[in-house]
Amino acid sequence: MSDIIDNIIARVQVSPIFRSREYMRPDYVPDELPHRETQIRALGDILVHAVKGEAPSNVFIYGLTGTGKTAVTKFVLSNLHRRAPDKFSFVYVNARQSDTPYRVMADVIETLGGKVPFTGLSTAELHRRLQRTVNDVRKVVILVLDELDALIKRHGDELLYRLTRINVELSVSRVSIVGITNDVTLVDELDPRVKSSLGEVEQVFPPYNAVELEDILKRRASVAFKLGVVSDEVISLCAALAAREHGDARRALDLLRVAGEIAEREGKQVVRQEHVYQARTEIERDRMHDVIQTLPFHSKLVLLSIVEGSKRDRSLTTGEVFEIYRGLTRKLGLESVTQRRVSDIVNELDMLGVITASVVNRGRYGKTKEIKLSVDRKSILEVLNEDERLHGIWS
Ligand SMILES: Nc1ncnc2c1ncn2[C@@H]1O[C@H](COP(=O)(O)OP(=O)(O)OP(=O)(O)O)[C@@H](O)[C@H]1O
Ligand SMILES: [Mg+2]
Structure with missing residues (x-):
């Protein structure tokens, strides 16, 4: 029976569909982000001061899911950092994964080279360690806090308040914060003091339209899929289905990736429109499963x-x-x-x-x-x- 497994392995090793599946992964940050030039420029303009060793203004970014907030932020910061690695450090924390104030602070400390036990420190002690670690860095630290919504809903904005005040207590280093959320109403729930310091600059990411999604998909597909496997019709369909919801690039990419996997599973040489429809059903079923289960x-x-x-x-x-x-x-x-x-x-x-x-x-x-x-x-x-x-x- 192990020949069944051999066949499965053979199929993915010489996939007739994918050239490099990697490029379709949702957390992959591509070298090019079409239709986000404006946002890249605007965020770059704010954060560029870090290259001179000066602390940029805090930024608050919001926009619906899949509008490129995470991708653009990572793109801008890693590109700036590559050009001036010793002028500043940046720390990226996803507050959905690190879903308590303790975890967020611990992540920041650990990324900057400090140590924290998994639990057990008091908030005050944790805060002291954070300050000490940041000060030891002796540079500007840009702190990206992504997917803030769940954390704030569950734990309030105390952590954000502390973080926006941290510079007062620092002697050498400086901290700037980039906060990201896909919940537009979150801004109104924040304490006015947090709101005004975090939102020194606000940036809104609009949803993509179908034509923009097509461009995004085409570029990603040209590296991820083998030549001639994905037709323009298939790309248009994925873009149209995703645009019908709200212009979510993640959704569009998921549709295309899953459609490719279905075609591969069926031993086909090309991805067809019916695979996209099947992919939609599969994705929806998985989503419902997760929704109900949790x-x-x-x-x-x-x-x-x-x-x-x-x-x-x-x-x-x-x-x-x-x-x-x-x-x-x-x-x-x-x-x-x-x-x-x-x-x-x-x-x-x-x-x-x-x-x-x-x-x-x-x-x-x-x-x-x-x-x-x-x-x-x-x-x-x-x-x-x-x-x-x-x-x-x-x-
Ligand atoms: N302009 C673009 N070009 C290429 N890929 C893009 C573009 N915009 C977004 N993507 C891709 O779409 C997916 C979703 O983008 P991203 O994770 O940045 O969305 P987000 O706005 O952070 O969404 P969420 O609020 O759900 O976190 C990622 O895989 C990202 O690489
Ligand atoms: Mg994101």
Whole structure:
């Protein structure tokens, strides 16, 4: 049977599809970023002072997901750094991966050559170490804090406040901060003091349109795929599908990469439009899987209630969902959340695209919500079934 594996290996070793898959990876930073000249220039203009050993203004960058914020920032900083390596240092931290203030500070300290135990230091001690480490660098330090949204929502902006004040306590080094988020409303949630110092300069990244996405895909595909494997029609389709959502380059690249993988799996020599449609379904299924799997427990219960209720083959009201949900919590011996909260959860599930909840006017009976599944029952149950706490409670 090991010949099965041999065949699989042979297929990827001499892929008829990919020349260098590497270039399609989402975290790969390409040498060229078409349609981001303006943003590269603007960010370069601000950060260039670091090349002279002076601290640039803090920058706050925002824009929807996949608009090139991370790629442009890394591109600008690594290019500046290559030209003046001893004038400044930069530290990149992804606050979604390092998702507590402790982890963020520890990452910064470690990247700059300091040491931190995994947990256990007090915030004050951690802050002292950060100051000491930064001072020892004796240079300008540009601190990139990417994907700040989740961190701030969960832990507030205390960390940002401390970081924007750090220069006051430093003698030799200077810190500048580049904050990045895809949540435009985040800016308004910040403490005004943080907002004004972090947002000394604000930069907005607009979404790409279909034509721009086509250019981006063409350049990436010309290195990643073998000649003649990806036609212009396939590129246009990926660009059009991604532009229809909001001009997300990551989405466009994912579609093309997965389409290539599907073609490869099927032993084809070229990528066809149908592979792109298949890729869309696959990506959507994976996304839904992750969304449902990571729901809080009571949200899973509410979703399960909707699945149970929709057996009746008509839309449900919030009241009906609440009743089924109460039945489930009773079965599990758990305390239930309020109907109000269930209604909020229903709205959250709607925003995540798992269900649709639309308000309909029933004349003199008033307004009511009609709740329906937007993913098929079986797929939802499959994911919910991965949660042991839910085993055996549905029929
Ligand atoms: N102009 C471009 N040319 C080539 N590739 C690009 C361009 N813009 C973005 N990309 C690629 O698209 C993907 C998404 O871009 P990036 O990670 O920079 O988005 P982002 O704005 O940081 O999104 P998020 O808010 O989700 O973090 C990356 O793989 C990146 O290399
Ligand atoms: Mg990013």
